[in-house]
Amino acid sequence: MSTTPDLLFRTLADPTRRAIFERLCREGEQTVGALTVRSGVSQPAVSKHLGALKQAGLVRDRHEGRQTHYSAQPGALNPLIDWTSQMAGFWQNRLDALDDLLKRMDQ
Amino acid sequence: MSTTPDLLFRTLADPTRRAIFERLCREGEQTVGALTVRSGVSQPAVSKHLGALKQAGLVRDRHEGRQTHYSAQPGALNPLIDWTSQMAGFWQNRLDALDDLLKRMDQ
DNA sequence: CATACCCATAACCCTACGGTTATGAATAAA
DNA sequence: TTTATTCATAACCGTAGGGTTATGGGTATG
Known part of the structure; x- marks a missing residue:
């Protein structure tokens, strides 16, 4: 049973916030000051985004x-992975069912 | 090169819209009327969500x-899968680098 | 032809939220 | 101790967008 991906989707929907998370994944631990540079937004904005990412467990x-150092917590992406494979799974199941039906009609 | 997952994240961030997409994945093709039942929102709202899902290629x-029949297009989830595995990959790389460093320090 | 049905669009409202500036708490440096 | 730095929070603003009702176009039905 995967936890709801709702908060995850909402949190990652904002480009600025997702960019911050990507930087932490690529480059590892960073201070708020370092993340603010070239983020395109002010330091308080970065702090708020980090708060949201933290609340989502990311x-x-x-x-x-x-100073405060932030680092990515990639295990938090698991519910997202679960959700996508579940969706793909439903699709595959219906394809298999259709395949079965066609085979039986073929006989 | 994976296409940007930006539109995908934004589109799937809304719970009502994501629920509609999930229904289409689970139950297959549906008319707008069928999707409106038990969606919790009005028919125009459903139509707007379907428009957004369509624009995202979902x-x-x-x-x-x-009547108009809608069906899920699960291949559209691929950029999302690519993005998540890329993030996990960055994480793994940095872990490997750390591992290397520790090994060299150990010698 | 008149009527009923299905869906999409328009017009509007209201809230969520991402941005800002201002400020203060905590720590380091002079 | 005074000053400077780093970050978080508060207060506020503007807009994007998800909801609604109203309506019209297209198609089946009487």
């Missing part, structure tokens, strides 16, 4: 002195 | 008399 934070 | 429509 990132972890680690405090060190006055 | 469904196809087929006109027959005065």
Whole structure:
């Protein structure tokens, strides 16, 4: 039983937020300041996006002195993977059923 | 090169719309009227969602008399699958690099 | 022809939410 | 201790978009 992918889809729907998550996946742990550079938005905006990503379980934070390091938590993508393969599975099942039907009609 | 999953994420982010797509995947082709029943929203709302799904390539429509039949187009999920495995891949690469580093330090 | 049905579109409303600036708490540096 | 830095939160604004009702075009039915 996979948990609902609802929050995951909503969280990843925003391009800016998804870009931040992609950077964390590609480049590993980053501070808020580092993520703000070339994000195209202000530091508070980045903080809010990181908050949303954290609530969705997509990132972890680690405090060190006055800076906060964020890192991706890729296991959180599993419900998404489950959902897509489930959808593909339903499709395949109906294809198999159609195949069966055609075979029986063929006899 | 996978096409951008942006439109896909945005389209699937809405629960009502995603529920319609799920029904089409599970139960196969449906008319707008059939989809409206138990969708929890009005017929125009369903039509708008189907329009969005169609624009994202997630469904196809087929006109027959005065009714329109919609069916899921699961191949359209491929960019999503590509994106998730790419993210998982970046993660794995960085893990491998760390592993290498630890091995070299161990010598 | 008149009527009923199915769907799409238009016009509108309202909320969610992504952006901003302002500010403060916590920590490092002078 | 004073000053500077880093981040999070608050308060606010504007817009995108999902909901509704109203309506019309196209097709089947009486």
